[in-house]
Amino acid sequence: MEALEQLIHAGQLSPVRHRMAAELEDVNTLCSTYRSRIYRYALLSLRDPDLAESVTQDCFLKAYKARNEFRGDCSVATWLTRIATNLIRDATRSRKFQFWKAANSTAVDAGAIADRLRSPGLSPETFLMIKEELRQLWDTVATLPGQQRSVFLLRFVEEMEVLEIATAMGLHVGTVKSHLHRALTAVRKAMEGTK
Amino acid sequence: MKTTHLSAWEHEECILGQATPEMLGHLTECAPCRAEIGRLEHGVALYRKAAMEWSSECLATRPQQPHMAGRRGLPAVALRWAIAAAVLLVLALLPFHVGSPRPVQRTAEISDDVLLQQVDEQVSVAVPASMESLTHLVSTESGSGAGAVTSAPGGKHIVQTN
Numbered sequence A: 001m002e003a004l005e006q007l008i009h010a011g012q013l014s015p016v017r018h019r020m021a022a023e024l025e026d027v028n029t030l031c032s033t034y035r036s037r038i039y040r041y042a043l044l045s046l047r048d049p050d051l052a053e054s055v056t057q058d059c060f061l062k063a064y065k066a067r068n069e070f071r072g073d074c075s076v077a078t079w080l081t082r083i084a085t086n087l088i089r090d091a092t093r094s095r096k097f098q099f100w101k102a103a104n105s106t107a108v109d110a111g112a113i114a115d116r117l118r119s120p121g122l123s124p125e126t127f128l129m130i131k132e133e134l135r136q137l138w139d140t141v142a143t144l145p146g147q148q149r150s151v152f153l154l155r156f157v158e159e160m161e162v163l164e165i166a167t168a169m170g171l172h173v174g175t176v177k178s179h180l181h182r183a184l185t186a187v188r189k190a191m192e193g194t195k
Numbered sequence B: 001m002k003t004t005h006l007s008a009w010e011h012e013e014c015i016l017g018q019a020t021p022e023m024l025g026h027l028t029e030c031a032p033c034r035a036e037i038g039r040l041e042h043g044v045a046l047y048r049k050a051a052m053e054w055s056s057e058c059l060a061t062r063p064q065q066p067h068m069a070g071r072r073g074l075p076a077v078a079l080r081w082a083i084a085a086a087v088l089l090v091l092a093l094l095p096f097h098v099g100s101p102r103p104v105q106r107t108a109e110i111s112d113d114v115l116l117q118q119v120d121e122q123v124s125v126a127v128p129a130s131m132e133s134l135t136h137l138v139s140t141e142s143g144s145g146a147g148a149v150t151s152a153p154g155g156k157h158i159v160q161t162n
């Protein structure tokens, strides 16, 4: 019997951990709960919808296979994020990704996204300014070094706490904070460029 | 309270929710520092909004669930018990199966006999039913030709080869 099952059957898991273990057993519920979050993280990291989907599926498959290794010392979301982080790192190292990155074929048009975000009451001048800001920001985040970008996405898109990010990425809290400061400095410079 | 403006690093600390009471005190009285932090927050919020929009859009074009069907959480223990029960059932039935006659093969032999009998009957019918009237005509004209035509019990004419 696996370690986690032994603990469950021996009644040695706290109710919270028991719920987490049960959550990992039902892969369909797991996917429907966390899929959009993991997909978003992969998509923003890789900027390739197909590759992001592949990473997302691999993440849930890997989580299900390794569910007995989950000790419940972090949330399921953090654990999945850790698996996704490793898969994203592996994906960015692949030759296929490097090739398409060099070809810039998966570049996303930030202007088109800005168009869809336009609110009706916005003046054309203000909208153009926001569009330019977004374009600068989009490119800046895309060109951040891998870990810095991951930390930025987890903090400011997924709104994770610094400690959670440190756990998910296997980094010290100080390192996470350092990445965040550098990413914010880059964001500030991007914003200054649009003044 | 600090008399000089907050540094860029301190602005970032404020955005990260790490502001000290001293920094917060400065911000309550310094509009330029508040504006600077507000500008940075606006940038981060704008990026987040766009990121959520793009992700939702991409996700909407994809199937609802990854291909994980069939992996629904059947507890591993239950699955193992089910397999063990199935193996035991097969082992328990095995002696009966080995000791019993082979009804399938016997059925096959019977059906073979019937089939051969039917083939024999078909072969012996040299003339199709549609041409029976002609054979009757031929036999009447030729008398004792290659073979005499007799009337079979079913009303068919059978050529007797002798």
Ligand SMILES: [Zn+2]
Residues within 6 Å of the ligand: B004, B005, B006, B026, B030, B031, B032, B033, B034
């Ligand atoms: Zn100030």
